[in-house]
Amino acid sequence: MHVDHVEETVExxxxxxxxxxxxxxxxxxxxxxxxxxxxxxxWAELWPSxxxxxxxxxxxxxxxxxxxxxxxxxxxxxLAAALCGADVLATDWADEAVELLRLNAARNRVGLRVDRxxxxxxxxxxxxxxxxxxxxxxxLYERRNADQLLELLPRLGADVLLAxxxxxxxxxxLERAATLWRIETTPDVELPSGGLHRLRLR
Ligand SMILES: C[S@@+](CC[C@H](N)C(=O)[O-])C[C@H]1O[C@@H](n2cnc3c(N)ncnc32)[C@H](O)[C@@H]1O
Numbered sequence: 001m002h003v004d005h006v007e008e009t010v011e012x013x014x015x016x017x018x019x020x021x022x023x024x025x026x027x028x029x030x031x032x033x034x035x036x037x038x039x040x041x042x043w044a045e046l047w048p049s050x051x052x053x054x055x056x057x058x059x060x061x062x063x064x065x066x067x068x069x070x071x072x073x074x075x076x077x078x079l080a081a082a083l084c085g086a087d088v089l090a091t092d093w094a095d096e097a098v099e100l101l102r103l104n105a106a107r108n109r110v111g112l113r114v115d116r117x118x119x120x121x122x123x124x125x126x127x128x129x130x131x132x133x134x135x136x137x138x139x140l141y142e143r144r145n146a147d148q149l150l151e152l153l154p155r156l157g158a159d160v161l162l163a164x165x166x167x168x169x170x171x172x173x174l175e176r177a178a179t180l181w182r183i184e185t186t187p188d189v190e191l192p193s194g195g196l197h198r199l200r201l202r
Contacts, residue, residue, distance in 0.1 A: 003028065003096075008046075012076065013058040013083035017108045020100065021046060021074055028096070042141075043073040043097035049138035052190035053163035054080040057135065062086035065132040068125060068156060070149070071139045075101035075114070077163075081135065082112040091125065093118035119148040122155075131157040140164055146173040154180055158201035166193030 004023040009016050021044060022028060028041035054076035063085035069078040071092055078090035078101070090101055090112055101114045117124050125131075134157045140146050146169040153160055160181070164170045174183055174197065181199040188196050 001028075010051075010054075010076065012054055012080045015083055017079060017104075017110070019074065019104045020107075022100075038142075039094075041094065041096070043071075043092055043094040046074055046076070047138045047165070048190040049163035049165055049194070050074060050076045052188045052196065053077040053135060053137040053161065055190075056161065056163070056186075056188070056196055057081050058084060060084060060133075062133070066128070067133045067135065068128075068131040069135040070117075070119065071136055072101060072114070073097055073137070075104065077135045077137055078112055078114075079105065079108070079110050081133075082110045086133075088112040089125075089128070090114045091117040119145075119152050122152055125152075125156055129156050132159065133157065134160045135162075136160070137163040138165060138167070140170045140173050141167045143169055145169070149173070150176055153177075153199070154201060160199040162197045162199065163188070163191060164194040164197060165191050170194065 005020040006023045007018055007020050009018050025041050025044035033039040057077050057080040062081055065086045067081045067086040067088045069090045072078050072090040075090050078088050082088045098114050098116045105112050184198045186196045
């Protein structure tokens with residue numbers, strides 16, 4: 001399938017990056033992929049949570065830290081973490097997201113690893129656990145996501161930073177997560193109905 005891209009400039013950690021993204025996420029809808037996995041091309045949009053998380057990450061001292069991002073999409077938080085000196089693995093289950101983030105990182109000379117991983121088959125992530133920091137932006141928009149992440153996150157590391165716009169499943173996710181994690185929520189201008197949630201294992 002031919003995909004038209006647009007280029008936009010985003011400043012991260014004090015550096016302007018020029019990023020390609022699909023001109024229209026709707027054009028990427030694949031009925032077969034939806035039938036197989038209820039897969040929708042959410043990876044192709046620049047969501048406010050991705051922007052908010054990237055800005056928050058850019059403020060952290062991550063030199064030498066091993067950082068994992070789940071559901072990276074266009075990968076802003078991972079790019080920010082890499083620019084802050086972290087050793088980053090960005091992951092998504094969408095092949096196109098993985099390919100485009102590799103291309104965008106190379107075009108901007110940012111060093112990071114990108115791999116295709118789905119949360120119900122996380123062997124690659126567990127093989128490298130524990131991660132110093134696990135990142136995720138706008139991942140809680142379906143019940144199955146909340147269920148899978150509740151089970152997976154404690155196996156990946158003890159420090160998780162999530163950005164969320166206030167999705168319907170987030171409240172229940174945080175309530176259930178609170179039995180295992182200490183949770184600190186910070187408001188963010190990009191996320192008026194949500195915020196940044198820092199989860200630390202008790
Ligand atoms: C709403 S998008 C957010 C993308 C990006 N984090 C952002 O904020 O711009 C959700 C992302 O999670 C990925 N995703 C959804 N379910 C997944 C799963 N089971 N395993 C891995 N990635 C998944 C999607 O492909 C998509 O990139």
